[in-house]
Amino acid sequence: MEKENKKINIPEAPKRSIGITKYQIKKNVKQVLTMIARYALLISVSYIVLYPLFALIAYTPMSRTDILDPSVIWFSKHPTTGNLVAAWGALDYLNGLSRTLLVGIVSAIIEVFTCAIAAYGFARFEFKGKNLLFALVLLTAIVPVQILAIPLYLNFRYLDFFGLTKLIGGAFFDNPDFVIDLTETPFTFWLPSLFGVGLRSGLFIFIYRQFFVGLPKELEEASWIDGAGPLKTFFKVVIPSSGVVFLTVTIFSIIWHWNEYHLSVLYFNNKHPLAVALSGVVSYFTQSGINYETAQGAISAACLLFIAPVLIMYMFMQRKFIQSVDRVGIVG
Amino acid sequence: MDATLKEPKKVKAPKKKRIRGIESKKSMYGRMFILPWCIGMLLFFIIPLFQSLIYSFSTVWVEPGLMETELSGLENYKFILNEDPNYTNNLWSAIQSFFRNMPIIIIVSLILAIVLNQKYPGRMIFRSVFFVPVIVATGVVMELLTKNLNGVDAIITLTTETENVYSEGTGGMDFTVVLQSLNFPEEITKTMSGLITNIFNTLWSCGIPIILFLAGLQTIPEQLYEASTVEGATKWEEFWYITLPMLSQTLLLVIIFTMIDLLTQNTNPVIQQAYTLMSAQSVYDQSAAMLWLFFGIIGLGVGIVIFLYTKILLKKWN
Numbered sequence: 001m002e003k004e005n006k007k008i009n010i011p012e013a014p015k016r017s018i019g020i021t022k023y024q025i026k027k028n029v030k031q032v033l034t035m036i037a038r039y040a041l042l043i044s045v046s047y048i049v050l051y052p053l054f055a056l057i058a059y060t061p062m063s064r065t066d067i068l069d070p071s072v073i074w075f076s077k078h079p080t081t082g083n084l085v086a087a088w089g090a091l092d093y094l095n096g097l098s099r100t101l102l103v104g105i106v107s108a109i110i111e112v113f114t115c116a117i118a119a120y121g122f123a124r125f126e127f128k129g130k131n132l133l134f135a136l137v138l139l140t141a142i143v144p145v146q147i148l149a150i151p152l153y154l155n156f157r158y159l160d161f162f163g164l165t166k167l168i169g170g171a172f173f174d175n176p177d178f179v180i181d182l183t184e185t186p187f188t189f190w191l192p193s194l195f196g197v198g199l200r201s202g203l204f205i206f207i208y209r210q211f212f213v214g215l216p217k218e219l220e221e222a223s224w225i226d227g228a229g230p231l232k233t234f235f236k237v238v239i240p241s242s243g244v245v246f247l248t249v250t251i252f253s254i255i256w257h258w259n260e261y262h263l264s265v266l267y268f269n270n271k272h273p274l275a276v277a278l279s280g281v282v283s284y285f286t287q288s289g290i291n292y293e294t295a296q297g298a299i300s301a302a303c304l305l306f307i308a309p310v311l312i313m314y315m316f317m318q319r320k321f322i323q324s325v326d327r328v329g330i331v332g
Numbered sequence: 333m334d335a336t337l338k339e340p341k342k343v344k345a346p347k348k349k350r351i352r353g354i355e356s357k358k359s360m361y362g363r364m365f366i367l368p369w370c371i372g373m374l375l376f377f378i379i380p381l382f383q384s385l386i387y388s389f390s391t392v393w394v395e396p397g398l399m400e401t402e403l404s405g406l407e408n409y410k411f412i413l414n415e416d417p418n419y420t421n422n423l424w425s426a427i428q429s430f431f432r433n434m435p436i437i438i439i440v441s442l443i444l445a446i447v448l449n450q451k452y453p454g455r456m457i458f459r460s461v462f463f464v465p466v467i468v469a470t471g472v473v474m475e476l477l478t479k480n481l482n483g484v485d486a487i488i489t490l491t492t493e494t495e496n497v498y499s500e501g502t503g504g505m506d507f508t509v510v511l512q513s514l515n516f517p518e519e520i521t522k523t524m525s526g527l528i529t530n531i532f533n534t535l536w537s538c539g540i541p542i543i544l545f546l547a548g549l550q551t552i553p554e555q556l557y558e559a560s561t562v563e564g565a566t567k568w569e570e571f572w573y574i575t576l577p578m579l580s581q582t583l584l585l586v587i588i589f590t591m592i593d594l595l596t597q598n599t600n601p602v603i604q605q606a607y608t609l610m611s612a613q614s615v616y617d618q619s620a621a622m623l624w625l626f627f628g629i630i631g632l633g634v635g636i637v638i639f640l641y642t643k644i645l646l647k648k649w650n
Binding site: 050052114128138140144152192196197230252255282310314 | 355358359360361362363364365366368369370371372373375376377379380381383384387444447448450452456458459460461462463464465466467468469470471472473474475476477531532535536539540543546547550585588589591592595596603606607610611616619620623624627631
């Protein structure tokens, strides 16, 4: 659209024509129409896109009278905090939040770095079998987590990689049936993340790799010539110049860890993170006559409490995030 | 080192000898960088993947402390296809909705990304708004919002039936009725009303594809458009001859991403069935077979799409 502006402004500048020519009218009308159409499209789509959020915010303070009152659509006439209090209790909010932070956010931060390291190996070095291994990266991105869920769960429940645990158990504890049970611990997420195969790691490695390939080589070569090793080069030269891609991946990773449900529900029975607690909130409300104003209001409040931390994080970071997306050029 | 040995003709002979030491060192460093990932992939991906494949071909029972398996051939697959009353229906509807939603999501997000990429006041606000459903309308929250659970009415109603009820009550417009009265064939009516009720779901799934497309659009050099304007190309031609070919890699990424996103949604009936079987009845063999069959079919379909895409379109564009 910028180009159109320029085209119109150029003939206007000399002010040679006295009246407005037909051509200009046509151009201006067209411009105004496209602008109206664009804003109409964007505003209506924004409404649909934000609708769930509006609904959550609208339902949270609704009391019983509001739900029955047909004149109440968005704004509660008798707002109450009962729903919020009930949802807070149902989610066991502070405990759930701390678990989610401990499990999800720590895992996300680990993943952000380990994926970058693996991706750097793929982007900058040549070695035998690289293409095959990178195809495997894409495969890890494509295979849905559900298909791996049960074997992963069993592996963590009876941790025994290559019979090593039994060997150690037999040798040191005189107990051949010795097993390590990692379920209910954050290691279920930390360990895969530490090895760069955590939640959606394949996609992250792909994004990082595309970015690193597009990074100018000169800085790294200079660092090599100055005698820095590859690791030092990576940490001192590559990471500082990849802030934008790190930000993008961090936000994606945090959001997906926050919403992670399929694995958490298997790994955590008692000490479950917020997403699992949220999934059980409806049966909690309907079974045990907990004091809440309205079921819909209480569920909305629970959802709102669940997304609030991520939403606040996004509000603070969105400007940088959107700008960084502009510059990452995820597919170089 | 191997890489240099394989293509010796491209590099000049004396130069090759000089850099050989560095190259081998570099390839060692490369392996060092991906070594942790290799171990992790073996432990947390390859082994579980084969385990689950084996489960699908065997009878699995749980003994205290361990899981026992015995190969049983195609028994599980035969059972879920012939004897399970719901599986084939679930499978069919899941596959249908997958192949129906995928192109819609990709086209809609491409259009929205192009609109968002233009320059006008307030575009940053719209851009950040379009990412919000990635946070809000995903996973568990979405399930709670759109489903009637335990007798509690859904907060957002999307299904066709309830919309019909509402429109009858309030005298609003019902698209199905309108289309039927226009004497459209029923097939078209169904698809159209499906599309309209689906628009919410589609737009909520567009958050990340839009972000990916936006990132891709940023990489297209402005000069290409300037040159085409000088040559007198229309916007339509610009889209087909510049924007789309320049987005070819992004498009592949979006296809892959949308695929994972659609497959792992909680609303997928096959996944729901398999998960209930797993968690409620501890049946691991049949549930594994259910998932493998579903993902196998989808994988095959998408594999063909990607193959044709890279063989025909990418070649044409590059």
